[in-house]
Amino acid sequence: MTGRLEGKVALVIGAARGIGKGVAKRFAEEGAKLVLADADTKYGPATADELGAVFVRIDISRMEDAETAVAVALEHHGRLDIMVQNAGIYPWQLIENTTSEDWDRVMGVNLRGSFNAARAALAPMKRQRSGRMLFTSSITGPHVTSPGHGHYSATKAGINGFIRAAALEFSGYGVTVNGVEPGNILTEGVQEQRDAAFIRSMEDAIPLGRLGTPQDVANAFLFLASEEASYITGTTIIVDGGQLLPEGADFRILPP
Numbered sequence: 001m002t003g004r005l006e007g008k009v010a011l012v013i014g015a016a017r018g019i020g021k022g023v024a025k026r027f028a029e030e031g032a033k034l035v036l037a038d039a040d041t042k043y044g045p046a047t048a049d050e051l052g053a054v055f056v057r058i059d060i061s062r063m064e065d066a067e068t069a070v071a072v073a074l075e076h077h078g079r080l081d082i083m084v085q086n087a088g089i090y091p092w093q094l095i096e097n098t099t100s101e102d103w104d105r106v107m108g109v110n111l112r113g114s115f116n117a118a119r120a121a122l123a124p125m126k127r128q129r130s131g132r133m134l135f136t137s138s139i140t141g142p143h144v145t146s147p148g149h150g151h152y153s154a155t156k157a158g159i160n161g162f163i164r165a166a167a168l169e170f171s172g173y174g175v176t177v178n179g180v181e182p183g184n185i186l187t188e189g190v191q192e193q194r195d196a197a198f199i200r201s202m203e204d205a206i207p208l209g210r211l212g213t214p215q216d217v218a219n220a221f222l223f224l225a226s227e228e229a230s231y232i233t234g235t236t237i238i239v240d241g242g243q244l245l246p247e248g249a250d251f252r253i254l255p256p
């Protein structure tokens with residue numbers, strides 16, 4: 001299907017690569033006019049060129065940078081219909097080795113970054129009396145976790161709480177707020193941090209038998225950004241290949 005976002009202006013934050021790039025690509029295929037914001041200048045401008053988008057370099061942990069990203073969207077396209085805050089970091093670090101600075105850095109990008117993005121996008125959406133705010137949460141934090149993800153889990157559980165609070169506060173302005181909770185998605189970020197053995201162990205843990213792709217996640221974002229989701233607010237969609245389902249490790253054994 002094409003044209004589901006025809007005429008819509010979308011700002012995707014954390015879009016240089018990985019899930020964010022997948023979201024931007026899917027939105028472009030559906031006719032959205034795009035602004036991509038990212039801290040990365042190695043891949044960011046090339047991704048924007050590939051998708052016919054405007055690129056702006058920002059650090060989403062800074063409020064003024066979130067405001068700059070929104071200002072660029074308004075300058076180029078005159079409005080803002082969809083804001084996706086996908087930028088996130090997931091350094092592997094046990095709690096006992098995490099310093100206050102490490103903690104603040106993960107909070108700053110993932111959680112304060114989500115607040116910054118919402119705060120900055122609200123002004124034009126409030127004026128328009130319409131808008132979609134979308135966030136990348138995770139199954140890690142809200143539902144499950146693993147060693148080395150204390151700060152990360154706290155941010156993603158926090159994002160879900162923030163989604164509900166913002167959805168309620170912004171409902172009177174016609175602005176909906178939702179999120180996607182990906183499971184294990186094969187992205188550049190995951191490949192940098194995890195070896196082939198980890199990826200195989202994940203495949204074994206996922207009922208659908210494979211890690212997800214950025215496009216799998218992007219399809220859920222597209223639905224939430226589209227007209228079909230106009231009555232949905234304050235919730236999240238899990239995209240995890242069934243990873244949350246098993247009660248135990250024997251889930252592939254079928255009854256006789």
Ligand SMILES: NC(=O)c1ccc[n+]([C@@H]2O[C@H](COP(=O)([O-])OP(=O)(O)OC[C@H]3O[C@@H](n4cnc5c(N)ncnc54)[C@H](O)[C@@H]3O)[C@@H](O)[C@H]2O)c1
Pocket residue numbers: 013014015016017018019020037038039040058059060061086087088089090109136137138139181182183184185186187188189190
């Ligand atoms: N890959 C997974 O398995 C998975 C699972 C659940 C949730 N997530 C979430 O999805 C999002 C994307 O993950 P990914 O695997 O594609 O990661 P990635 O590292 O491949 O991409 C993340 C992007 O965010 C950008 N970014 C990082 N810090 C930033 C900052 N301060 N300001 C602006 N941009 C910044 C990076 O430059 C990069 O382009 C993250 O929020 C992550 O927590 C990923």
